[in-house]
Amino acid sequence: MSTIIEKAKEIVAVNGMSDKITLLQGKMEEVELPFPKVDIIISEWMGYFLLYESMLDTVLWARDKYLVKDGLIFPDKATIFMAGIEDGEYKDEKIGFWDNVWGFDYTPLKRSALTEPLVDTVEMKAVVTDPTPILTLDLYKVQPADLAFSLRFTLDVRRTDYVHALIAWFDIDFTACHKPIRFSTGPHAKYTHWKQTVFYLQDVLTVEQGEQITGVLTNKPNEKNKRDLDIKIEYRLETEDMGRQMEGVCEYKMC
Structure with a gap:
């Protein structure tokens, strides 16, 4: 366009x-x-959190209308990953700021700030849990309806620390190349403009090595604008110390 x-x-x-x-x-x-059919579809359709403002619907439309049988798509595979991070200083700067704005209580905006995912670069040293894959899309098979989903996840804590937020990123694969190619938008990889998507939690989770954070990630296109996303994360800290049992539900809007 x-x-x-x-x-x-x-x-x-x-x-x-x-x-x-x-x-x-x-x-x-x-x-x-x-031409009535094409042999190859190449598209850079990915958005933040893979699906925000993405053009994947259009790619799937072109696939179903134009791609020949056994035709190729580049890229043809995408995987969303999640992990937990320690980010207390930045969370206080971004979210806690609204507690006292030049002597005024702006906490109504604090609640709004928590519902807006942050797109930013996260340092690898901030990652507290092992990453886990949430969703893999095969572009030869995926349907538009599959882009609304509710999926369980488990995050294994790798060190004793705090978890202030969950982050998400995606990897992209070109499996049809002579030598398969992959690039990642995660905190362990080189910088990309997609960065990572940060979902701040209402609670601060105190975690110990070997514990698990379990939960459910729900995503669906916004009813008014399908390129916006409504996201809900339900989480629970699994620990033997029942005094520290924590769970919560956070809802976010990417718009």
Whole structure:
């Protein structure tokens, strides 16, 4: 849809490829392709938290309408991961700020701030739990209805610390390449503009090595705007010390 296509046309021309490359501007669902079927679909459709403002619906539409049998999709696999992090200093800066704003009580905004996931870079040293895969999408098989889901997760605590937030990121695979290629948007990988998505918890969890945080992650497109997301995280700290048993439910809106 972008006007950058005009520069793309110039680049194609100066490289002598105008007889091989055709550029079309418009929405995938509205343009008319010069061929009834295609052999390959290439798309960078991923958004924050993989699915926020993503164009995956459009890719699936193109797959079902245009891709030949045994055609290829690049990338063709995406996996969402989660982990728990210690982030007390930044949480106090972002969330606790509203407790006292120049002497005024702004706690109504504090509740709103907790419902907005933060997209930011998390340092690996802040990660308290082992990562766990939540969802894997196979682009050859996934359907639009699969993008609304409710899935259980278990996070194994790797060191005694605090957990202030859960983070999510995704890995992308190109399995049809001669040599399979993967890149990650996690805290262990090189920086990408997707960064990581941080979900601050209402509670601070005191965790010890060997314990587990279990829960359910629920995601669905927003009813008013399907590119926005409504996310709910139910969590429970599994511990032998019943005095520290904690559980909670947090709801978030990515919009």
